Amino acid sequence: MDNILEVQHISKKFAGHTVIKDLNFGVREGDFFSILGPSGCGKTTLLRMIAGFLEPTSGKVIIRGEDMSGIPPNKRPVNIVFQSLALFPMMNVKENVAFGLRRRKFTNKEIDEKVFSMLSRVGLEDYGNKAVTQLSGGQRQRVAIARSLVLGPSILLLDEPLGALDRKLREHMKIELKLLQAELGTTFIYITHDQSEALVMSNKVAVMNSGNFDQLDTPKNLYKFPATSFVAGFVGETNKFDISTQKTENNMMNITTKKGWKLEKRFFEDEEHNFLFIRPESIILKPDDKLKDVSRFMIKVKTILFDGSNTKISAYTKVGDERILIALPQNARFENIAVGDEMEAAVHHNDLKCYKE
Amino acid sequence: MSKIKWGFYIFLIPVLLWLFLLIVFPHIDLFVNSFRSQNNLGDSIWSLANYKAFFSDSVYWYTFVRTAVYSILVTFLTFIVTFPVAFYITKVVSVKFSGFLALLLLMPFWVGELVSVYGWMILLRESGIINFFLLKMGIIDTPLKMLYNDISMIIGLVYMSMLFMIVPIMSSLEGMDDSLIEAASDLGASKFTIIRKIVIPHAAPGIVSGSIVVFMLVLGDYLTPDLLGGKNALWFTEQIYNEFIASFNWNEGAAFGFLLLALSTSIIWLALKITNQSFEKAVS
Structure with missing residues (x-):
């Protein structure tokens, strides 16, 4: 049982239209696993099935050896960082990070400690009492990640979280995310259409094309030995x-x-x-x-x-x-x-x- | 430069006319009137007699408090009834269908309050539709008395207020990112917690402005309590009506009117303080 996540022959149909076609793969514990594909290739659908917001038409999602069929998102050991970040605007930074902990009935003291140590880990220990609207794009990013990571998920899912940032900040956050992942050792599954994000940060990249993986490999192999013309054209300039x-x-x-x-x-x-x-x-x-x-x-x-x-x-x-x-x-x-x-x-x-x- | 100013005044004048001629001046006149009464010789003098009358007669007091409590209750019930509907229309059904549903909500208001109230009377009266079917099905032997009590009055008031609550709530819910709900669920929140911690706080400005409008409309409503509540309704507006029309005591009526204004203002102020909401945020 090396794989923390097993996706077994998963398919998803929307109104007769097949979005995911018999996908089968595993993710090893501690990996930074990216799913790279153009918009509309089904990568967000796949992520939502792992998170539990969608049930697959057929196939299974297995996390830490446990079949996740029928288990709602609030009961799965995965957390998701949304594209829009979805920070709660009516709460301050601390309360945002504490939200999940409060649902798990920790004592106030434990919550305070966990929130503080998580916020210091992402370099925001002085921002606890700020409103989320007062933060910059990069800081909001880090709050969203902290909010999910504080729960200690088996897998952190990230749905193009850098998409809304400007170029300079994106370059910076790429490196920061990779370092954070290396430090924490949490398995990250990262979805993006930006090949440079996928190549820089991940140790495994799956290139997705119309509902299936064209190639699942290390960034270097993907770049040097593309398996299909789609991968050759999509990954890197050519x-x-x-x-x-x-x-x-x-x-x-x-x-x-x-x-x-x-x-x-x-x-x-x-x-x-x-x-x-x-x-x-x-x-x-x-x-x-x-x-x-x-x-x-x-x-x-x-x-x-x-x-x-x-x-x-x-x-x-x-x-x-x-x-x-x-x-x-x-x-x-x-x-x-x-x-x-x-x-x-x-x-x-x-x-x-x-x-x- | 001067052209812009002219345009500004042209649009400002009707607003000022409306404000002063229809609201400010009549109220000043009523305010003055409320402090005047007649002495033994029939001469008009300054006095506090009109306000004293209110505090000395317990039926006025009783009606006053009753109206306030029922208005708060109706506002709360209206919120309870409309919030799920607003949530369903804005967040659950498809965009195409939600427009149609919003139109359905509007329809009762095309016929006006009076016709809607008579509609309820047709439904609820002893020879009405509900009693007819209950009798036919053999559930009851004698017709139920459903009209002219507090419950029928509250039903009517809630029904008349729904639109004014649902529209602001819908508009504040529409501005809410759906992923907030998903994020809360992902972080382990149950449905009830999501509603309580995420959806309601997000819709708070809409709920506040809807509640203010509904509360004021209900407090100042005359027709629905009069027709559906019957003689026992004891709505404070009926007391005001009686003073103005039946007793022809304009001074007393004016005093009652200002007491009602003070009541609604203080309750709204208090409610905003308790719920920690700002008036500016709610009306903007």
Whole structure:
């Protein structure tokens, strides 16, 4: 019994429309488990079934070996942090955090102690008597998390809690959440449509696509070895091309895109492919002549998209005129690249990811 | 600059006219009247006789207290009856259906108070619909006397007040995030606790403004207590009516009117203090 949560062949239908299709997975104790998917893929439905707000049409949710069927949300050992946070506006910070404890009939003294230690853990020990409306976005965030964590749940469910924050604060909260989780050791199940949130914080990420998981893996594997074209396109930035023809001879696969760009790839792959993905950072500009196992091509720089360390260039291939996004390494060698420049570029054979559908 | 000011005054004048001609001046006149009475020679003099009369005659006192207690009771009952309905319309049914239900709530008010009250009389009287069916089904042998008592009066008053309670409660519940309820449930609260700790505090401004309106309307209502309560109703407005119309004692009537105003104001003030609510929040 390693898994704290077991989801067994779960399905959910709304008015004949299937939202979750026979989903089956487990979450290990202490994991930061993210479910990543576009809006409408069913991830919130899945979370609500784990929390108990929805009953699955078929299948089981098992928490710590106990079947949760028919158990209402107020009796389950899980707590949820809502997208809107749902802090109680008529109570101050302390009362918000104490709400769940009061329902569990702790004595006032115990409640005071637990609330104080939880608030200090999230760095809000001086804010106990403030109204929740007086807090900043990040502070409200932390109150919502503290309110759930103070009950010591087996699993904490988080429904896109960073969605409403501005970019800077979101970046900050990402790191803080990860640290908090590592410190507490509570299992987190985190729902998001933001791939960077999922990749940065989690040790396991499930990519969800129309009611099912396309891939469940570590963030690194997800990024490096996407199992499907959906994962390749959804996780991280990438260039996508339609393949029109693919010929294999002498262990070399010759790929031609719809617009006529030609590439080759070693390693024999028997399957017919339709899509080609290349990550912007896997393209090598001005490659060394001695570099092996690469596919070389000429490009012409169209525009430079300056964004600090994340600067990219948008270029066109000389053959086929395919538009391609290339990450620009921030070192002196590439500082003088200007619009209109032509140069050689290359991609490792391993970095050419081909998919059937 | 001057144009904006003109516009402001054009809209302000009707408001001021309405306020002063229909409310402030008549009340000043009544207030003055309430302190005047006639001496033995029939001359009009300043006196406190009208107020003394109220305090010396126990029937006035009794009616006064009774009206206050029943008005509070009716306000409370109206809240008990309408709160689940308001919750159901705003939070349970779909948006499409809730508009239709709100319309149903409005319908009794298209016919006016008098017709609604006669509707209740048709239902409750001895030869009325309820007695007819009870007799037919053999549950009772002789018709029940359901009309002209305190219960029928309270039924009528609650019925007439429902809309004024439900609309403010609905509007304050509509502004409530549904996830607050889910969050409370997730944190282990039972349904009863959620209603008591989350829903009612959130709807408090609506409940307060609804209660103020209902309380004042019931306290000052004349028609419903008179028609449904019968001769025993003893509603304070009936005393005022008697002084003005039957006894033609305008001075006494004016004094009673001001006592009623003082009563309603002090009860509302007290209720706001006890429940720790602010008037500004409720009316805004």
